[in-house]
Amino acid sequence: MINFGLRLTLRGGREALTRLLVIAGAVAVGVTMLLVVLSGINGVTSQDARGAWMRGSGPAPTAGTPSDPVWVLSGTDTFHGKEIIRIDVAATGPRSPVPPGLTRLPGPGEYVASPALRRLLRDAPAAELADRYPGRDAGTFGAAGLPSPDSLIIMVGRTPQELSGADNVQQISSIATAGDTYATNMVKLTLGVIAVALIIPVLTLIGMATRMSAARREQRYAAMRLVGATPKQVSVVSAVEATVAAAIGTLLGFALFTAFRSPLSEVPYSGVRFHLADFRLSLTDVLVVGLGVPLAAAVAARIALRRVRISPLGVSRRATPAAPRAWRVLPLLAGIAELAWFVGRRPPTVNGQLAAYLAGAAVIMLGLQIAGPWLTYRGARLVAGQARRPAALIAARRLADDPKGGFRAVSGLVLALFVTSAAIGIITTMTARQGMPEAMRRNPMLTSSVIVDFGSDEGGPAIPDAFADRLRAVPGVRGVVPVHVNPAFDPHFQPGPGADPAAVVEPGLAACADLARVPDVGRCAPGATVAEVAQELTGEFFGDPALTAAHVWRTADVPADRLERLPMLTVVVTTDGSRGAIERARTLLEAAYPLRPYAPYLRTEFFSRDQRLLRQYQQLTEVIIVVSLIIAGCGLAVSVVGGLNDRKRPFSLLRLTGVQLSTLRRVVALESAVPLLGVAVVATATGFVAADLFLRAQLRYTLRPPDPGYYLTVGGGLAAAAAIVASALPLLRRITGPDSARNE
Known part of the structure; x- marks a missing residue:
């Protein structure tokens, strides 16, 4: 019966050929899409595994594998809107663990960078990027340690004395090699849902193509029943056509995927493109798709023509x-x-x-x-x-x-x-x-300000006058506002829905002389020398993220001479919005205040990364x-x-x-x-x-x-x-x- 079904399929005239081509084309489209999604899931998994070493320590080393711990401080940096992963390391001995893609850790005064970042360091002005990473270029990251060919990663060598006292630093004894983050699982889940959303319409199309001219085909199959064919034999004949077409379409789908695999790997499913080697099919994927799709087509064909099996005369007795x-x-x-x-x-x-x-x-x-x-x-x-x-x-x-x-x-x-x-x-x-509030968009001064956050608990060192003058000398920088910790601020206070803004103590203090240089973010009352201000010169508590020149900050009961002795909360450097001014100011701040988990940032970047x-x-x-x-x-x-x-x-x-x-x-x-x-x-x-x-x-x-x-x-x-x-x-x-x- 299989040979007979093949004859009807391949030599059944124009109608049979049209039906064959429609089913094969539908299957080719579906298989190609399904293979792309499966390769995307594999690519995301491999991408996550390549970057696992950046997320902390791996399993504890065994007793027979001694290891010297390494100090690690991970943080993020930004250049022209692109995120740079910066990792400062300090080995404590010759047997410190080395991440994939490197043969050794950089020593003090050295750094290693990914190929994409090396190109940026070469092409960008040094005052805008390279000066953030002082030291000698000691090599390049290999692909084994890069989630994507476009990954911007730099590892800077330090001494243990420099790193051991930094905030958020950790000491690890082994490198993590397995990745299974929540974000990765969500991406894989999303791609899986997309696969279902795409393949179901294609399977439906297969069933519809199988039903083409169903009435006349059912009459012919019923005639076969009348001359002695069994229901099983009729089912085999009806399924052969769909199976042959699905097999042809599956092969064509694999061919299309192979032909377009390289450009498809450039699609940033997870935000960045894949290594070509990661955008691949596993043996299980090949077997499941290669065997499962023709089988599903055969089942769809059998269901589509199930009415033939009612009885030899069932076609003419339908109601x-x-x-x-x-x-x-x-x-x-x-x-x-x-x-x-x-x-x-x-x-x-x-x-x-x-x-x-x-x-x-x-x-x-x-x-x-x-x-x-x-x-x-x-x-x-x-x-x-x-x-x-x-x-x-x-x-x-x-x-x-x-x-x-x-x-x-x-x-x-x-x-x-x-x-x-x-x-x-x-x-x-x-x-x-989660986007940037519209009120903030209306204040270009604030959205183009570079901010250094020292934390709200202990704060950071005061900014020297000479360094503040260097920042003000950068072309495009309009003002520098050091924001000091306010001793009267209660970090656990949460204002209620009807709270009076005048009763809320702002977390920071700023000199009125500095605020006078940047009036777009508020001003002091007449005669005041120190004002209570928001941490980033924004009205966080009351939903007004971008204050204007009309806003008057409340006068603080703190003398100006005491203000200079208080720890720093943030430093806000306002610019004209030009890229050169932003990146030069960011570079100066980062070089002056290194070893911080979060590099100087723009308020807009805080909202736009995700x-x-x-x-x-x-x-x-x-x-x-x-x-x-x-x-x-x-x-x-x-x-x-x-x-x-x-x-x-x-x-x-x-x-x-x-x-x-x-x-x-x-x-x-x-x-x-x-x-x-x-x-x-x-x-x-x-x-x-x-x-x-x-x-x-x-x-x-x-x-x-x-x-x-x-x-x-x-x-x-x-x-x-x-x-x-x-x-x-x-x-x-x-x-x-x-x-x-x-x-x-």
Whole structure:
């Protein structure tokens, strides 16, 4: 029977060849995307493992492996918006552990840098970057210690005496080699959800392609049953075609992935691009995809043509199934209720949160699939009730008779739109809530100020007058404001909702002479010499992050001579916003105050570091929406072609009775548009509801509507899907001629 099935598949004429090409193309698209996602998951895992050595100590060395501990101080630096990882180390002996990518630790007065950072050090003016890292260049990091080819990492050698007293320094005896961070797990989880969101529409398309001309094929298979074929033999014949096409598509998918693997590895799934060696497939991935996809296609084909196995005469005895009932909405409502229950009851652990939210999302996705036929049926009834022309009435009647078939063509789209709309809603809200406040954007003086934070407990050393003069001499620097610790400030005080701002003691003190040079961030009262100011010259407590020249800081009861003896809280260097001024000031501050976990920063950088990755996920999600909608359009087109082939004779009879071809085209278009638009609205709305419930439960945020670009993206994808469906309509003229009306 396999040979017979191969003959029908490869020598069955134009119709069989078209069906073969459609299934193979759908599988090729799905396999390519699936391989990209699997390689992305492997790449993120390898990326995390390459950078594990930067996150602290590994397992304790065994008794037979003596090791001299090493002092390590890890921090971050910034240059033109790019984050630099800086690690100061001090070996205590010749057997100190060495991270991957190096043969030895840099000694005092030496540094080693990653290739990307070495290029920056070479190309940028020394006063803006290289002067931050004094010493001799002692080598380059190898790829084994770099999460990405673009990683900016520098390791600076120090003496144990220099590092042992630094804040946040740690002493380690071994290097961590395994990475399993929460961020990495979330990226892998996101990619896994994306894989599901992409592969489901493709599997649905396979099923739709298998059903092309299902009515006539079922009659032929029923005839085979009448001449003695067993149900098993008929199942084998029906599955061979899909299996062969899926195998061809799978091979083509592997070929496409191999051809485009190098440029695809440049995509920053986790915020930075991969090493090409990390963007790979494991043997398990190859076996699962290579064997699983053809097997899934065979199962889809068998399910698609299961009606043949009713009986040899079952095809001619079929009756219209009962209409779907409203109970199908209950699983969907249960999933929404599960997410709603956790609002105000967030699980305390990360694993508990993942289990709670993923379980709710899974129930919602299952509920959408179960409720789909009922929603299609109700949509058809609504169209029928509003119908004023024959085309709408015929289309609504057909959808009402077979709502499962109408929904089946877009069932894969449900998951894709639900996942992507939920992701867009979450990302948009997090971007808005965690982004730089609008009030701060209106104060360019503050957003271009370089800040050194000494900590609020003990503070740091006072800034010498000569050094302050050097900072003021930098072209583009407008003022230097040292902020000292305020002895009257209570770090545990939290103002209530109706607190009086005048009653709040600010954490810092600043000289009015320094504030007079930078009036954009407030001024002193007349006659005052010392004022109470916010730590970064911002109004943190009362939601006003960018004070203006009109704000008057409260006068402090501290003499000016005592102010100079108080520890430093922060140093705020205001600039004109030029890159040269910002980076030169940052370099001077970092060289003057080394061995701090956090290098001098801009207030804007504090808000924007996490947003780059969120924006990349938003772009990736929008791409998924478009691809999923196009795949759904292909599925609809296949469904239209299959339905037209199955209804050639009824449509031909309608044309013989005087029905215009344009009317028949409207019938077919409405049969496709009703489930497509209905599912898009319901799935998108459900995704937004799930996103809002997640945000309320996990972050206590309220959903913010996506930007207009999201709706344009969805509209463009729906338009592309509709265009694909429209491309099949010219087939009506060819297959509804008088010859098709005769009895076979």
